[in-house]
Amino acid sequence: MPSVARDWTPEEFVTTVGDAIGSAPERRSHGALGPVEACRWLHPAAHETPVAAMDAHFVAVTLGAPVNVACRIEGERERSAVLRPGGVTVVPAGRRVDWRIGGPMTVLNLFLPGPWARGLRSEGGPDGKRLRPMLGGADPHVERLGLLVLDLIQAPEPDPVYGEALAVALLARLSSGRAAGTAAPAGLSRTALRRSLDHMQAHLEEPLTLADLAAAAGLSPFHFARGFRSATGQPPHRALIGLRIARAKALLADPRAPVAEVAMRAGFAGPTSLAHAFRREVGMTPTAYRAACGVPRAGYG
Template sequence: MLARVDAVAPLPENVLSLSTARRVWNGVSLDVNEWRGSGRVAHQFPHQTETRLIALLEEVGSPCEPRLRENRPCPASYRPRHMDFAPAGMEMWGYSADVRFVRDATLMFDFAAMDERLATRFDREAVSTPRLRFADDRIWTLVKLLAEVVNDSDPSAQLYGDGLTVAIMARLFADPPQPGTDGKGLAPWQLRRVVDHLDAHLPERVDLARLAALAGLSQSHFSRAFKASTGMAPYRWQLDARIRRAQALLIDSRATLDQVAEATGFADAVHFGRTFRKLIGATPATWRRDRTS
């Protein structure tokens, strides 16, 4: 589910504009917010009834500061790329003495949905313990990658985001490893069933939960096993399969680039061409000409 909100009212004092992009993966809701302001800003974080992870992705102006009360400075010292974790029901405020631009990401966790879909036991102490201005480069990078595809309608963005949310939750909540997750790949029948499903539904959007269910595994176990078997994450396998289908169309038909893009699930010829060149090293037109002339 994708959504975008370009006007939010009322805006906090000295905030000139705020836009929010929203998406849900795996029981994790993501809000990516872009703020523009001038001067002192103090605002209460939304979604207080949810368990939240807030990651600061960009800031211009005075450093942003998380607070438990509007007028009570944060007890933790500033760190670049800091994040804040707030259990459900915990009040939090954001403060800056002179903000110009901020881009942040807020992840909200639905543990009932995650328990059911991921078949994972979460460390309850990690879930219930607040953390202010903590730093973890791996989690921050995963959140940034997730934020970059919040508006991406490409079919492979579903598997990509599903995988990122699994990795974020595993790292954030330190779930204990499951028996049998020692790096072994999928059994031949599991791999065959999953690949057949991906091929049958190419280039449609496919959920990681569905692939894991086909193999009878949790999503985190499945992701590790699939990569051990194929050398690729599931989203990359699907993307490569779409490019292989595009190559067949380029050679075997006179379809235009727009038609090939549509047949393989890309938004348009520009998106298709950019992805094709990134993976193959040549534009679709050049690749086709070199093989058909």
């Protein structure tokens, strides 16, 4: 059983709890959600594990079969529940927890860092101080966001702009008790929208983040993401993908350009990422698109 120390980081949580239960996470986010950490974890057997306080909000979405769980969160009475698929568990930052897990459990764990959450709050975003403890609660919005996070961290080449936007929406939902965006947000000004789109276009080859785009518009990530969607009808990551696909189409018109080079110059992580996006957005592979456009074969890949 791990020793109890104050102020664990998410990395210490993963390492120490992993040692205690004899299991490492099956998947981790590795930057796919910006500063937010996420992992898919199979707990192979029943266990009792104390977890020290962290400067991070802890959120879990149960993925596998129902399991009996009890916990004592610092400052709260002991809770117990049957955690069913989709059940949501929340431990606000700064609380020690003693867990009793009744059997094998598959779960998605998310760690929303305190500094990141406080930064959003200082810019008028969601107030993480309003999070309340929960054990296996039902919240379809959080469940849906959690499953989108799971899809993202299991993708071969995840989009960090999309990832951080999911994390912001998750914190907003948990903080407000209602879905982020229930009240219609004001759209971006023409100037802010143009600056963000110009920044996307000028830096398509780079691994852009939500914070990069928000800074170009002169807004916080929270307000930028909501305002961009209100102004354009789509989230920032969809607009970014659209611009990258448009550049890829233009580059594919050159029969001498290898697909790997097209992918790099259009901002995709590689040919596989380009092919996946192309099939989803255009309905065919880059090579098939070239053929359909009558681009002569000249040794392109």
